[in-house]
Amino acid sequence: MVAYSTMNDDAVFKALADASRRKLLDRLRQKNGQTLSELCHGLEMTRQAVAKHLAILQKANLVAWRREGRERLHFINPVPIHSIAERWISKFEHPRLQALAKLKRNLEGKES
């Protein structure tokens, strides 16, 4: 029995809507536990902007961090993405190519 809260779906979708944030997730996936400064390298924006993005990812529960001395180590949390994939995207679990053919037929005005 799984009692998942669909409550913060919106936060997750919104967090994923921005390319910079998706890039940050990608980077963390490649190397987990990076510091804030480390995550800034190569991104064409200020540290403060990156910190804002990470805060948004954190509120969506996609990223967590812990303080270590003067540094902040960031860790990715893949669970919310999976939850959404499973319970929202799986709504569309028809055979895809079949669905595409159906869409085309519909657009052409034939009965499906």
Added chain:
Amino acid sequence: MVAYSTMNDDAVFKALADASRRKLLDRLRQKNGQTLSELCHGLEMTRQAVAKHLAILQKANLVAWRREGRERLHFINPVPIHSIAERWISKFEHPRLQALAKLKRNLEGKES
């Protein structure tokens, strides 16, 4: 061999970021081929607002429509959602509970 264009991922993510648009997709999933007016029923916003949302969904290739007399029939296209689910979300295909445990360990500062 699959040659997928990762180009309009951004449009899809952004389209999905809005709760009203997700609701519209849900409605079309329940009943495909609805008209614009039909899709407006029960939504607390003007027809024009709904039309804008549908235009965004269309640009993301999540919805298509055809003209039928004075009406516009809308059809859902589940393919882009599947594509993203498969090639982006599957990046996070570690065993999830294991990943969550790892995240906790990381936050607690123990080596994983």
Added chain:
DNA sequence: TAGTTATGCAACCAAATGGTTGCCTATTCC
């Protein structure tokens, strides 16, 4: 043909978003 229904188009508006700069605090290193 006249009225009603379905949609299109454009201007406008407030709030959210994504970014900046400036400055302050806390650690670490010499």
Added chain:
DNA sequence: GGAATAGGCAACCATTTGGTTGCATAACTA
């Protein structure tokens, strides 16, 4: 202790976003 490094916080700004109103056009229907 003093300089350098890592990050926190707040004010500010332009653009995007999500919505509106107003009006025009096209197609059914009586």
